[in-house]
Amino acid sequence: MRFMPHWYILEKTSATGRFRIAPIVHWPLLKTCSDKEETPMNAEHSVTLKEVFLEAVTACSPRTLLPPLIESSRDCIRIAGHSLGNNPLHVFGSGKAAVSMANSLYTALGKRIAGGTLVSPEESPTLPPNLRHFTGDHPIPTERSYRAGQVMMQAMKSLLPSDRFVYLLSGGSSALMEIPAPPFSISDIAIATKLLFEAGLPIADTNMVRIHLSRLKGGGLSKQIRAKGIVLVMSDVLDSPLSVIGSAPLWPVKRNYNACVDLLRNNGLWPALPANIRSFLTKSPEEEPLSFAIPHEIVADNRTMLYAVRAALEDRKVPVRIVSDHLDGEAADVGHGIAGLALNVSESLKDGEKLALLFSGETTVTVKGNGTGGRCQELALAALAELQGNPAITLFTAGSDGRDGPTDAAGAVADHRIWIKSQEIGLFSEKFLAQNDSYHFFQSTGGLINTGPTGINLLDIVIALIQR
Structure with missing residues (x-):
């Protein structure tokens, strides 16, 4: 109409x-x-x-928004009000803003960054010293996304309980890094992702399905971590639900396989899914214990951008x-x-x-x-x-x-x-x-x-x- x-x-x-x-x-x-x-x-x-x-x-941009959140003294590093001790920090990040956020963090902390790993869509970005970078693909995950997911999980798993870290999360993470849940291949995940996008589903529904098919998402990454840290988030989701942004690699999400199946059936996607995905979801695997919640802080969301546009127009007397x-x-x-x-x-x-x-x-x-x-x-x-x-x-x-x-x-x-x-x-x-x-x-x-x-x-x- x-x-x-x-x-x-x-x-x-x-x-x-x-x-x-x-x-x-x-x-x-x-x-x-x-x-x-x-x-x-x-x-x-x-x-x-x-x-x-x-x-x-x-x-x-992170270079505008991050510096006011960072306090660095001889005795302590504080970020967004969280005390992270006085030892060098490990920095990790994934998403379209991961590199720019990391560069802004380095400007404030310099040599107090011990090292870390970033995943973004960029091919050869300019990085702070000591940080590794892996390129993932977006919006459909590929073998590069699988490789990036493996590297990220291993890097964070290697942290000691005495270590402290900052994770920089932004939109795009869902596709840029992935580790499929057994028995899926990255090709299975790519097929499912393409179907979800072409159906025009809201991102909350799309990411709910992705979480059920992943070892990394829905808090899967945080299960591997012994160290303490915080997550700084640039949100690309309306209302900034932590269970949806980047498919929540560090935020625990309870699975609901029946709801997932109903969603796919109601939107006519069920018959087109790979047979192994349909079998997996209908068997409703036993739910694993949820990971602990790592503190998350929203740095910016769509309203931040909206108000910045308003200010730029008003500066022009519009x-x-x-x-x-x-x-x-x-x-x-x-x-x-x-x-x-x-x-x-x-x-x-x-x-x-x-x-x-x-x-x-x-x-x-x-x-x-x-x-x-x-x-x-x-x-x-x-x-x-x-x-x-x-x-x-x-x-x-x-x-x-x-x-x-x-x-x-x-x-x-x-x-x-x-x-x-x-x-x-x-x-x-x-x-x-x-x-x-x-x-x-x-x-x-x-x-x-x-x-x-x-x-x-x-x-x-x-x-x-x-x-x-």
Whole structure:
């Protein structure tokens, strides 16, 4: 069902606290700014919004956020309020932000880092001395992910009870390192992971299944550790549940095999799973004792990024309204809804007024075609179809990690310029949406946003900039 653009708004539901598309009853008075000389924004909004995005990335980087958490004196090292003694620390980490977090930690502690191991998607990153690095693959785990998981488990298992460690956890860890539970191979895990992603399941459901198939996840890694330490987390999951972020390698998670089977059956995935996975889950293996809980501290989440974007826009004298910090659902539906909201707000503004609507979260894409794209690009393409080239609105959406799905782009921009280009070269958004091929649409029209890896992973940002 298409949303009527002038009659819908994103509204928070009382039952779940999440946002849904709902009929507009009343739009509150908006604070606007009509002084053109006071705002340096110009017609090339997409360029300015990319600058805003990158400025927010810098504000949310580990080199900005970690130093205030670290106290290093002759007698003691304290991180996020936790005393870790005065001996050199062992540093471990996994995820898209692991390397940048480790480099920031080294800047503060220097030679007080004894050594450690990192796993990230980067091929040849710049590392602090004494740290080893292993490259894993994302979003589908491979043999490199298996190797990285083995090395990480062995490294942490070798710690002595007297040692102290810091683990740097961020999004992407689920795929970057893995040790399948017997009798699975990494190929079995890859097949299951691909099925889960293509079904468009929420990340909490996807990671629940992954945990049941892994020796590493759901606290599996912490079972190998005798030393004490803490985990610093950059969260890529809404509400930051520790049982979901990175599939919880150091946080104990109780398995529920019946719930896992029901989830897979209800979403039509059961018949496509490898036979050994189906057999394993239905036999409900005896639950092992849970590992002890290692203290976790959330360093940043999607709200951190959202507020940094707001600050960057306000620095440019652009009025801002945060609409949702909990965006989820099917990417195309959300794109239609946000565009409809922007069209409605546009009609309420006077000439010369402007407003930026902000959203943050993580949508999903149920793959039905054989194209290429990511959730941000899919959202932008659906919004473009709804906006129909409206010159008053620019929609910018990007993944904070700099990579949207299995593509080299961070996201896409939908505006009048992209619409006109698509019409000139005969590209129709509906056709590309049907094939889940948003990447090639925006590649052809010049709408891709390319930033490269950002060193953080704090979900996605959507900016709808309205200029009358």
